[in-house]
Amino acid sequence: MAQLDVREKLAILADAAKYDASCSSSGTSKRTSVGGKGIGSTEGSGICHAYAPDGRCISLLKILLTNSCIFDCHYCINRKSSNVRRARFTAREVVDLTLSFYRRNYIEGLFLSSGIIGSSNYTMEQIVEVARSLREDHDFRGYIHLKTIPDADPELVHQAGLYADRVSINVELPTTGGLKRLAPEKDIGRIEGAMADTKTAIIDTRDARKKYRSAPKFAPAGQSTQMIVGADAATDSDIVGKAASLYGRFGLRRVYYSAFSPIPEASSVLPLKRPPLMREHRLYQSDWLMRFYDYSPAEVASAADAATGMLPLDIDPKLAWALKFRDRFPVDINRAPREMLLRVPGLGTKAVGAILSSRRWRRLRLDDVARLTVSVTKIRPFIVAEDWRPVMLSDRADLRPLVAPKIEQMELFG
Numbered sequence: 328m329a330q331l332d333v334r335e336k337l338a339i340l341a342d343a344a345k346y347d348a349s350c351s352s353s354g355t356s357k358r359t360s361v362g363g364k365g366i367g368s369t370e371g372s373g374i375c376h377a378y379a380p381d382g383r384c385i386s387l388l389k390i391l392l393t394n395s396c397i398f399d400c401h402y403c404i405n406r407k408s409s410n411v412r413r414a415r416f417t418a419r420e421v422v423d424l425t426l427s428f429y430r431r432n433y434i435e436g437l438f439l440s441s442g443i444i445g446s447s448n449y450t451m452e453q454i455v456e457v458a459r460s461l462r463e464d465h466d467f468r469g470y471i472h473l474k475t476i477p478d479a480d481p482e483l484v485h486q487a488g489l490y491a492d493r494v495s496i497n498v499e500l501p502t503t504g505g506l507k508r509l510a511p512e513k514d515i516g517r518i519e520g521a522m523a524d525t526k527t528a529i530i531d532t533r534d535a536r537k538k539y540r541s542a543p544k545f546a547p548a549g550q551s552t553q554m555i556v557g558a559d560a561a562t563d564s565d566i567v568g569k570a571a572s573l574y575g576r577f578g579l580r581r582v583y584y585s586a587f588s589p590i591p592e593a594s595s596v597l598p599l600k601r602p603p604l605m606r607e608h609r610l611y612q613s614d615w616l617m618r619f620y621d622y623s624p625a626e627v628a629s630a631a632d633a634a635t636g637m638l639p640l641d642i643d644p645k646l647a648w649a650l651k652f653r654d655r656f657p658v659d660i661n662r663a664p665r666e667m668l669l670r671v672p673g674l675g676t677k678a679v680g681a682i683l684s685s686r687r688w689r690r691l692r693l694d695d696v697a698r699l700t701v702s703v704t705k706i707r708p709f710i711v712a713e714d715w716r717p718v719m720l721s722d723r724a725d726l727r728p729l730v731a732p733k734i735e736q737m738e739l740f741g
């Protein structure tokens with residue numbers, strides 16, 4: 328590997344990390360630096376979360392320790408057979424960069440991942456050393472998200488959780504067949520085994536801290552994972568099912584979906600085109616329905632096309648579900664239970680909360696609901712209010728175009 332200075336390494340290793348979408352720092356607990364102790368804190372120090380237009384968090388220093396790798400995952404630009412320029416940071420260099428960026432208010436924390444060099448254990452040791460040094464040598468109280476390495480010793484993964492706010496390991500692909508084909512050196516059993524160990528450690532330390540306040544924290548912002556969308560033949564129904572199973576079995580805080588991006592000199596087993604970004608967006612919406620709107624995975628999957636297993640791209644999955652199961656509507660906003668109000672297209676959790684509390688005092692009219700939503704046109708066919716009842720509206724053949732968002736041509740110089 329040619330001798331590179333830190334700036335050149337940063338250019339290479341920050342670029343190499345951009346394919347990982349799971350960098351959100353949501354859900355972390357507060358590490359305060361009030362009182363002049365330590366430097367940095369997740370909140371309260373004037374640093375805001377910033378998101379790129381595609382929703383990715385950009386306020387972290389997001390880098391790889393190295394983009395060299397002994398594995399050859401087909402979808403990965405850093406795979407062994409890839410002809411990219413390689414670079415490698417030392418643990419000390421990552422620590423210095425994090426501290427200097429933090430002091431300049433560029434970042435609120437560190438997202439550190441790595442290709443595998445030498446062995447999984449050696450790589451994991453280097454990652455842990457970065458976090459250890461930041462926390463112990465420099466009293467760093469900013470956010471740290473560490474990617475753990477498949478196959479690393481569970482003890483090393485445990486150490487990572489003691490220093491990091493969040494740990495994650497990527498399941499990579501929604502199906503075992505897809506993983507075997509595109510990442511043959513990875514093993515779903517070992518990946519899920521590491522997730523199970525992390526879940527146990529999170530629960531154990533949470534219990535211990537209820538009894539002893541001095542018990543150490545373990546990944547207080549939980550664990551997350553990422554799935555690549557569109558690199559294999561998995562359908563949206565497969566992906567929704569896999570995500571639900573991961574949430575249920577491992578108590579994940581988040582599953583991230585990353586639309587596959589074609590890479591230079593791609594392997595011939597990969598598709599030539601990236602999937603529409605809207606597909607990634609629809610999967611995030613379906614994830615939201617399961618986590619906050621009490622939809623079961625089977626209900627979300629039933630919004631997909633029965634023949635293809637794919638969610639529609641032109642309308643959101645909640646609207647797709649409502650159009651498919653019209654017999655459940657209209658919903659009386661003055662009487663329906665919370666779970667049915669949550670199924671009305673256009674009604675969010677806040678609006679449903681407001682409806683539930685206001686209707687204790689009076690019966691709600693269409694105008695009252697209109698004030699709580701962005702578009703009453705979308706809602707009208709699906710509700711009954713004090714002064715409103717749709718007339719055969721939910722049976723209309725043209726209901727879909729009536730409630731689907733209008734496609735607008737963006738102005739070039741608007």
Ligand code: SF4
Pocket residue numbers: 396397398399400403404405406407441442443510
């Ligand atoms: S192990 Fe990670 S870095 Fe290495 S080739 Fe696979 S996905 Fe890329």
